[in-house]
Amino acid sequence: MTLADKDMVSQVEIELKQVMNPEFVLTGHETILYEYDGSVERSRPDIVVLPNSTQEVMSIMQISDRYSVPVVARGAGTSLSGGAIPLEHGIVLSTTRMNKIIDIDLRNRRAVVQPGVINLDVSAEVNPQGFQYTPDPSSQKASTIGGNVATNAGGPHTLAYGVTTNHVLGLEFVTADGRLVQAGGVSRDLPGYDLVGLMVGSEGTLGVVTAITVNLMHLPESVRTMLAVFDSVDRATQTVSRIIAEGIIPAAMELMDQGCTRAVSSWMPEVNLPTDAGAVLILEVEGVEAGLDEDAERIVEICNYSEANEVRLANSALERGELWAARKGAFGAIGVLSPNYYVQDGVVPRTQLPEVQRRVSEIGRGRGLQIVNVFHAGDGNIHPIILFDSSEQGALENVMAAGEEILDACIDAGGTLTGEHGLGMEKNKQLPRLLSRSDMEAMLAIRDVFSPKCLLNPQKVFPPEMSCLLF
Secondary structure, three states, rough: OOOOOOOHHHHHHHHHHHOOOOHHEHHHHHHHHOOEEOOOOOOOOOOOEOOHHHHHHHHHHHHHHHHHHOEEEEEOOOOOOOOEEEOOOEEEEOOOOOOOOOEOOOOOOEEEOOOOOOOHHEEEEEEHOEOOOOOOOOOOOEEEHHHHHOOOOOOHHHHOOOHHHEEEEEEEEEEEEEOOOEEEEEOOOOOOOHHHHHHOOOOOOOOOEEEEEEEEEEOOOOEEEEEEEEEOOHHHHHHHHHHHOOOOOOEEEEEEEHHHHHHHHHHHOOOOOOOOOOOEEEEEEEEEOOOOHHHHHHHHHHHHHHOOOOOOOOOHHHHHHHHHHHHHHHHHHHOOOOEEEEEEEEEOHHHHHHHHHHHHHEEEEEEEEOOEEEEEEEHOEEEEEEOOOOOOHHHHHHHHHHHHHHHHHHHHOOOEOOOOOOOOOHHHHHHHHHHHHHHHHHHHHHHHHHHHOOOOOOOOOOOOHHOOOOO
């Protein structure tokens, strides 16, 4: 469906307003806010709906199926791979009004939430009782649990605790034709196919999630947070491998290079990050108090062996909070360096981090682009940030080409195309470099069972030539 199909748009709008509050069925200029997400692409939907219940989602999908109208489910719009862009126009289904924490069961360490619940709000709700929801993407103040499920989001503490899929026990979702499916929710080892595992990371191509059962964890008894300062990214990344090789698994190991620390320092001077260093590592160990100081001391020894300029220990909750505020505010701080930036998301083996980071720098120099880096060094999930000015002719095309070269370098190093942001519409063209045609056809066969008309987030994940024809 496109804006040219005015009669169909009008009929679909009429029927949508019959099944939900007309106030939350948007058309015309009201849809402009939903034509973009956190990526660099744009495409405007014909209609935006903001349902408030599972029943409304079912009704929306039944109308979509009847008229063969594409639907893109959208959370907070923080996607960095174009996952929430309605390439074929149609309907954007925003889950922002489905933002209730339905149930908290601390005895069984579970919570049931709607997809529009903000990630950080789950932990805020249970922290006073000594619990937390562990997945912590840098966007956790804004991103929703539903969006985290769609991309299988990670975060700084992925190294020790895993990504979203490791913390989702169950899902309620609506199929492309409006049927309701319950998967998991009670145990990690239910009989039958693992539909929960299949849905997490499917980027909205298999169904619209309407409720999520998540696992809660106890807050750690104690934490030690350190900042290690190095002359170069090379030495910092080598240190990461040495720490893991020693058998120490920190809760987090996050790297920021000089360009990033300068941006953060300009934006958050109270953190007092070194601006003359080549790179800094934020390192954290947590667990029971006994033995934690020994782990921290061993990490300091390894950093010093790797010729760290200094290693600082956060001496208070305030200092720890400031370090993490600096790390999680890094993407926002980059705005002081450039009017626009493009974030990539690839994964490489930890031992390949120095080589790949050198290649990233070469790509930037070769294309006349400044690239700054902030990433989850512990699990090799890199996030090169390419700076540019979209008002310059050809700038966006140059940046996108650089992004493709960076991902090619990740694949060549034995890595993959995404660690937590999804393939979306920006990396799907490179999937054939990673998977064989038969691999992708097997996945498409599964997709077609759930969405035989290819109405759910079309032209995402898979290469365009293997996706559905435009409606």
